[in-house]
Amino acid sequence: MKIDILTINGEKSSSFDLPIETKGKIATASLAVMANLANQRKSIAHTKTRSEVSGGGKKPWRQKGTGRARHGSTRSPIWVGGGITFGPRSERNFSQRMNKKQKNIALQIILADKKKQGKILGLENIELSGKTKEIAKILSTIKVDDRALVVLDKDFIKSENGQKVCQSARNSKLVRALSIEKLTPLYLLHFPWAIFTKKSLADLKERLSN
Secondary structure, three states: OEEEEEOOOOOEEEEEEOOOOOOOOHHHHHHHHHHHHHHHOOOOOOOOOOOOOOOOOOOOOOOOOOOOOOOOOOOOOOOOOOOOOOOOOOOOOOOOOOOHHHHHHHHHHHHHHHHHHOOEEEEOOOOOOOOHHHHHHHHHHOOOOOOEEEEEOOOHHHOHHHHHHHHHHHOOOOEEEEEHHHOOHHHHHHOOEEEEEHHHHHHHHHHHHO
């Protein structure tokens, strides 16, 4: 799969050959997205069991002779204000795991689909001063007409220029800049456009080959 590499002026400078294998099932991409969503999920709801509810240390009434049912604590689950049986707990773990081969197949399926739609491009280089209007101008110049994901290589994003690119994208709801190491199928599907720097494409090629 050949990806056009453009300058920030919108001129084509070269192309990058990214080996893509699309024989995998589309269900693999779906499973990868579900795993991404599950790993972001946080268990907030939390109920207390009878051992955690305060009070109830004294037996409500004597065992026999009152004509009432026997009870040992007011914190029993059958009492109002008592503990909860089988309620939601914050210790629940919703995370899912996928092996690298499945993740790579999912990425390749989505990348191939974006190429088919003409929604994937490469940039020769990108240097900004940190202002949001600068990255908006570049995307307008290369004719990106929707929300875009800007993928930077792992070395560049740690540099001062890389941090300025992230700063430029941070205040815009239409752009998200991230490292190639954090690229997931969920990000690719969330943003209609995928913009890669030339070096990040080389990192992506290495990642897919592994």
